[in-house]
Amino acid sequence: MADDETPSQTQESSMAREFSANGTSMSTTDVEAKLDKGNIEEAESSLRERLSLNSEEARTLLGRLEYQRGNVEAALRVLDGIDLQAAIQKLQPSSQQAARLVLEGVYLKVKSLQKLGKFAEAAQDCANILDAVGRIFPQGIPDAQVESKLQEMISKAVELLPELLKQAGKYQEAMAAYRRVLLNPWNLDNDCSGRIQKAFAVFLLHSGLEAGPPSLGAQADGAYVPKNNLEEAILLLLVLMRKIHHGDIQWDPSVLDHLMYALSLCSQTPVLSKQLEELKPGVFHRTERWNLLALCCSGVGQNKAAMNLLRKSLHINERPNDLTALLLAAKICSEDSQLAAEGVGYAQRAVDNAKGVDEHLKGVGLRMLGLCLGKQAKVSSSDFERSRLQNEALKCLDSALSFEQDNPDIIFELGAHYAEQRNLNAALRFAKKYIDITGGSVMKGWRLLALILSAQQRFAEAEVVTDAALDETGKWEQGPLLRLKAKLKVSQSRPMEAIETYCYLLALVQAQRKSSGPMKIDSQVQI
Amino acid sequence: MSSSNPGSPSATATSSSSASSFSSKAHSCIQALSSILSTVPSSVSSSSSLLHDPTVSSQISTLLRDPDSGSGDNDLCRWLYDTFHSPDPELKLVVLRFVPIVAGIYLSRIASRKSLAGFEAILLALYAHETTAREGQPISVNVPDLTQPSIYHEAKSSVKTQATELNLAVISPTLEPHGTMRSSRRARIVGVALELYYSKISQMPVSSKLEFCEFCDIWATGIQNKPSSSSSSKQKTILLPWELLQPSLRILGHCLLGAHKSKKLYEAASMATKSLYERSLHDIDAKAILATSSLLRLEKMALDPKLNVDHTEIDMSLAL
Numbered sequence: 001m002a003d004d005e006t007p008s009q010t011q012e013s014s015m016a017r018e019f020s021a022n023g024t025s026m027s028t029t030d031v032e033a034k035l036d037k038g039n040i041e042e043a044e045s046s047l048r049e050r051l052s053l054n055s056e057e058a059r060t061l062l063g064r065l066e067y068q069r070g071n072v073e074a075a076l077r078v079l080d081g082i083d084l085q086a087a088i089q090k091l092q093p094s095s096q097q098a099a100r101l102v103l104e105g106v107y108l109k110v111k112s113l114q115k116l117g118k119f120a121e122a123a124q125d126c127a128n129i130l131d132a133v134g135r136i137f138p139q140g141i142p143d144a145q146v147e148s149k150l151q152e153m154i155s156k157a158v159e160l161l162p163e164l165l166k167q168a169g170k171y172q173e174a175m176a177a178y179r180r181v182l183l184n185p186w187n188l189d190n191d192c193s194g195r196i197q198k199a200f201a202v203f204l205l206h207s208g209l210e211a212g213p214p215s216l217g218a219q220a221d222g223a224y225v226p227k228n229n230l231e232e233a234i235l236l237l238l239v240l241m242r243k244i245h246h247g248d249i250q251w252d253p254s255v256l257d258h259l260m261y262a263l264s265l266c267s268q269t270p271v272l273s274k275q276l277e278e279l280k281p282g283v284f285h286r287t288e289r290w291n292l293l294a295l296c297c298s299g300v301g302q303n304k305a306a307m308n309l310l311r312k313s314l315h316i317n318e319r320p321n322d323l324t325a326l327l328l329a330a331k332i333c334s335e336d337s338q339l340a341a342e343g344v345g346y347a348q349r350a351v352d353n354a355k356g357v358d359e360h361l362k363g364v365g366l367r368m369l370g371l372c373l374g375k376q377a378k379v380s381s382s383d384f385e386r387s388r389l390q391n392e393a394l395k396c397l398d399s400a401l402s403f404e405q406d407n408p409d410i411i412f413e414l415g416a417h418y419a420e421q422r423n424l425n426a427a428l429r430f431a432k433k434y435i436d437i438t439g440g441s442v443m444k445g446w447r448l449l450a451l452i453l454s455a456q457q458r459f460a461e462a463e464v465v466t467d468a469a470l471d472e473t474g475k476w477e478q479g480p481l482l483r484l485k486a487k488l489k490v491s492q493s494r495p496m497e498a499i500e501t502y503c504y505l506l507a508l509v510q511a512q513r514k515s516s517g518p519m520k521i522d523s524q525v526q527i
Numbered sequence: 528m529s530s531s532n533p534g535s536p537s538a539t540a541t542s543s544s545s546a547s548s549f550s551s552k553a554h555s556c557i558q559a560l561s562s563i564l565s566t567v568p569s570s571v572s573s574s575s576s577l578l579h580d581p582t583v584s585s586q587i588s589t590l591l592r593d594p595d596s597g598s599g600d601n602d603l604c605r606w607l608y609d610t611f612h613s614p615d616p617e618l619k620l621v622v623l624r625f626v627p628i629v630a631g632i633y634l635s636r637i638a639s640r641k642s643l644a645g646f647e648a649i650l651l652a653l654y655a656h657e658t659t660a661r662e663g664q665p666i667s668v669n670v671p672d673l674t675q676p677s678i679y680h681e682a683k684s685s686v687k688t689q690a691t692e693l694n695l696a697v698i699s700p701t702l703e704p705h706g707t708m709r710s711s712r713r714a715r716i717v718g719v720a721l722e723l724y725y726s727k728i729s730q731m732p733v734s735s736k737l738e739f740c741e742f743c744d745i746w747a748t749g750i751q752n753k754p755s756s757s758s759s760s761k762q763k764t765i766l767l768p769w770e771l772l773q774p775s776l777r778i779l780g781h782c783l784l785g786a787h788k789s790k791k792l793y794e795a796a797s798m799a800t801k802s803l804y805e806r807s808l809h810d811i812d813a814k815a816i817l818a819t820s821s822l823l824r825l826e827k828m829a830l831d832p833k834l835n836v837d838h839t840e841i842d843m844s845l846a847l
Contacts, residue, residue: 439637
């Protein structure tokens with residue numbers, strides 16, 4: 001009987017179903033009636049007679065019929081009549097046909113148990129199937145010699161076992177089962193092994209369970225063995241991406257998304273760039289790909305490369321109004337006075353396009369516009385132009401603040417801009433507010449406050465602020481604050497104390513060189 | 528805690544006696560708690576029941592949310608601090624269960640200038656524990672180069688090149704000891720507490736993870752939705768540097784795509800992820816945009832039945 005003649009599960013039970021075996025077929029109607037009355041034996045014997053089957057074969061067909069009809073418990077009752085354990089024990093490598101029948105019976109039982117929510121029991125039976133297969137093929141399954149239907153069933157059981165263990169809440173065992181099925185030769189096709197690899201990667205990433213590295217001993221043979229969950233997940237996802245690039249499996253967007261999540265967490269976005277570049281054309285729209293690549297570059301500070309990509313994607317013929325791209329471009333430009341004028345354009349477009357569901361991004365757009373204008377002011381050719389740009393920048397930041405009243409970034413930037421314009425009272429107000437709102441956790445806030453006070457000739461207070469900042473800062477990050485402190489001492493005509501501070505700074509720098517501690521010094525406020 | 532001293536010679540004994548010492552620890556812990564809470568059900572008699580009892584955890588959560596909680600002389604903070612220092616690992620889990628709410632309330636209250644020494648003591652204890660456990664070492668991940676064979680794939684050229692291109696990614700940097708909560712290290716200290724929470728997340732009750740999602744949402748938006756009323760109050764936006772965001776994203780990934788089966792948690796995680804995505808756009812934080820947008824797409828795909836065909840279903844043929 002050809003596959004397309006078999007009724008599907010979704011069809012009503014009144015649809016004609018047919019058994020077929022040994023070249024004969026028969027309608028299921030009579031048998032169904034017997035089963036409905038609870039006469040399993042009668043149903044079995046009529047099948048045996050009409051189709052010349054033995055008892056196990058007949059029971060297997062009856063079980064399948066009940067399973068198809070949605071009578072999962074009845075299917076289990078029918079299968080109870082076969083001693084599957086004993087049959088498994090008797091399996092011979094020589095008779096694949098017989099082996100298949102027995103194992104299909106067990107597999108049917110496994111699926112029935114799963115449907116009934118008896119996951120642990122189902123998992124145990126499923127593991128028995130794999131054990132039996134292991135005994136039939138102790139050297140692994142030889143591709144050329146395995147019957148296709150048997151292989152199909154084995155593949156299903158291999159894929160199902162870890163799922164059942166997860167459903168049973170046996171996560172450690174699921175972890176071990178995944179490795180068992182992926183590290184042994186079950187002769188799975190690419191799609192099936194791809195699905196298992198993906199499911200395992202997802203489990204490794206999100207189960208929250210640290211399983212420890214796979215222990216393979218000599219089996220690893222110089223091959224790379226991942227040493228924790230995250231590494232193993234990334235390896236599997238990269239292997240899957242390679243299969244996609246080679247056309248071994250179909251494109252599956254979720255593989256890339258899982259990889260994107262994992263690699264962003266590790267700040268390894270350049271690896272993601274490589275994967276995006278290798279994807280065949282047509283998978284992503286080109287602008288979408290450019291934008292993703294730009295985010296990858298920007299994620300590791302490769303701003304020049306990011307800008308080149310964003311210029312392409314924001315080109316008038318591409319997608320000039322994509323908000324995320326506009327904001328990213330404006331942000332990168334706002335950090336470079338050579339690009340500031342270009343950034344003003346992007347930021348303005350972002351403000352204009354922050355409508356509807358994206359209305360909430362208007363404040364960000366205005367903030368970027370203010371920053372770009374302020375940066376542009378620094379390289380302007382005339383005083384008149386500079387003050388015009390600075391005023392505009394302040395206006396933008398002010399209205400950005402009206403959209404996001406407690407945004408610490410905007411508050412800091414307003415403080416810095418007012419300080420640049422020598423409006424020190426306003427600058428002081430914002431600098432203090434920034435310290436309040438961030439709880440003094442960001443050093444640039446302290447520095448800004450100290451610099452404003454020092455610009456107001458309030459050196460003693462500036463020094464108090466600097467000392468407070470030093471208290472809140474780990475010693476490796478104290479460099480810029482110490483430099484500031486020394487300068488404040490000089491301003492107060494206390495050169496000896498300044499020298500003392502410089503000596504301490506020097507000692508710190510030397511200690512830092514020697515130690516393997518973090519060398520990072522926070523970006524300084526430029527005023 | 529004068530009844531049993533773990534350093535005393537009598538404590539160095541077999542595992543069975545250490546198990547009984549754990550149970551007496553749990554007992555004295557529960558006793559101490561009963562003087563703080565209004566009721567501790569009699570069914571709560573072990574560390575495990577302490578971890579999972581809903582009446583106990585909801586009372587503790589309510590007390591932690593009290594506007595005056597978290598000060599240095601707060602009894603509950605003291606209890607959490609002492610309990611975490613118990614040698615019983617299960618009692619440590621009881622404290623970790625409240626990390627979302629302690630971290631959540633603490634960070635939301637920074638700008639309020641209230642005394643938060645009680646919360647800080649707990650968070651510093653978690654940080655110190657992790658620092659000792661890791662001996663201060665960073666946690667890193669190798670991103671493999673597929674030109675070299677691995678246990679999951681064969682490489683075309685098995686020739687070992689000298690410069691094996693392994694990208695070493697530090698996912699949690701070196702831990703320096705911190706005895707006090709310096710504000711510049713605050714995000715890192717809370718972040719490490721979240722890392723510790725994540726490492727035990729498979730043992731955490733759903734209610735604890737729900738609290739995490741709730742606070743994640745508040746951190747991202749600054750908006751606190753009060754369940755009792757329709758009104759929502761705007762709090763101060765808090766900074767979300769990477770050291771805080773990264774462990775949060777890992778926890779959120781578990782809540783959104785883990786195998787826990789709680790519909791309520793999926794929904795809460797989905798909301799928190801959306802809020803963090805919008806926040807990452809506001810901050811124009813490229814890594815956060817990539818991570819949160821991928822989570823949102825994955826959530827959508829997980830709900831699409833067309834993409835979730837069961838390949839293990841039985842072949843419907845009735846032919847042998």
